[in-house]
Amino acid sequence: MLSAHPSRDRGSIDWPDRVRGRGFVSKALALTGRRSERQGDEVSGRTIAGWYFRKGAGPAVRGTLRAVTLGAVRWPFFMGKRTKILYARQLHVGRAVQIGFDSYLNAFSEEGVHLAANVTLREHAWVQCSSHPSDPGVGLWIGQDTYIGPYSVIGVGGPIRIGRACQFGAHVTLIAENHAVADGTVSAEQVTRQGIVINDGCWLGHGVTILDGVTLGEGCVVGAASVVTHSFAPGSRIAGSPARNLDGPREG
Numbered sequence: 001m002l003s004a005h006p007s008r009d010r011g012s013i014d015w016p017d018r019v020r021g022r023g024f025v026s027k028a029l030a031l032t033g034r035r036s037e038r039q040g041d042e043v044s045g046r047t048i049a050g051w052y053f054r055k056g057a058g059p060a061v062r063g064t065l066r067a068v069t070l071g072a073v074r075w076p077f078f079m080g081k082r083t084k085i086l087y088a089r090q091l092h093v094g095r096a097v098q099i100g101f102d103s104y105l106n107a108f109s110e111e112g113v114h115l116a117a118n119v120t121l122r123e124h125a126w127v128q129c130s131s132h133p134s135d136p137g138v139g140l141w142i143g144q145d146t147y148i149g150p151y152s153v154i155g156v157g158g159p160i161r162i163g164r165a166c167q168f169g170a171h172v173t174l175i176a177e178n179h180a181v182a183d184g185t186v187s188a189e190q191v192t193r194q195g196i197v198i199n200d201g202c203w204l205g206h207g208v209t210i211l212d213g214v215t216l217g218e219g220c221v222v223g224a225a226s227v228v229t230h231s232f233a234p235g236s237r238i239a240g241s242p243a244r245n246l247d248g249p250r251e252g
Contacts, residue, residue: 059098060076060077062079062080063076063079064076064077066085066088069085070089070091070093071089071092072092073092076095076096077093078096078098080102083099083102083103083105084103085105087106087107089107090109090112091107091115092112092115093115094115095117097120098119098121100122100123100150101124102123103126104125105125105127106128106130107127108129108130108133108136109129109137109139109140110136110137110138111138111139111159114141114142118144119143120147121148122147122150122152122170123150124150125150125151125154126152126153127140127154127156128155130156137155137158137177138157138159138193138195139159140162143162143165144164146163146166146168147166147167147168148172149169149170149171149206150170150171151170152168152170152171152173152174153172155174155176156176157176157177157193157212158177159196161195161198162198163201163202164200164201166201166202166203167204168208169206169224171206173210175209176196178192194213196212196214196215197214198210198216198220199216199234200219201218202219202222205222206225207225208222208225209228211227211228213230214230214231215231216236217233218234220235220237221236223237223238223239223246225241226238226240226243227243229243230242
């Protein structure tokens with residue numbers, strides 16, 4: 001059974017204006033650039049307004065204060081509590097980017113970290129582009145409207161490029177680096193860095209691991225807990241450890 005984060009309606013909110021408070025919330029969200037699911041009529045406008053105030057006001061204030069230290073930013077920028085950003089000048093964020101609470105982002109790299117508009121990194125995200133100043137990773141690029149679930153781990157050795165409108169479940173791991181093996185011995189110091197490419201519209205289920213050198217074609221769906229060790233063609237449905245194509249041989 002394939003599993004991924006549930007789809008979210010990326011269209012505009014369609015709340016009836018006759019319900020008090022909903023028109024205001026809809027317009028306020030439109031100004032910030034964030035979008036949300038359509039809410040049922042049984043939810044009051046006051047409840048919806050309170051929900052978004054609690055989730056958005058604090059992160060917006062923190063993001064605004066932190067924005068002056070970033071390499072490039074388009075307001076608004078939402079940042080959760082206790083989130084730590086190292087080498088902030090190498091972080092470039094588009095409009096309405098959200099980084100959840102208790103996240104860690106070390107942006108020290110050759111080409112920086114680039115998060116396009118409406119990218120979401122949920123709480124407890126861990127992004128590391130370098131473990132030592134003498135050996136920076138290449139860089140990270142995440143496309144517009146991509147959602148990455150909580151407790152994600154992104155290790156940038158080689159370049160990592162994630163396309164537009166991708167959906168990642170919780171506990172997804174991407175590691176763009178591998179230790180060299182010589183004479184049956186794993187080297188602690190020598191590494192290879194091929195990089196990872198995840199094209200537009202890919203879905204990764206809970207607990208998926210993507211290893212160095214993998215390219216996923218557009219629209220791939222990866223089952224929960226899969227370990228992806230090699231590339232797959234566009235539209236592949238894959239699962240397992242190591243992952244295989246459920247529809248037959250369509251490997252990239």
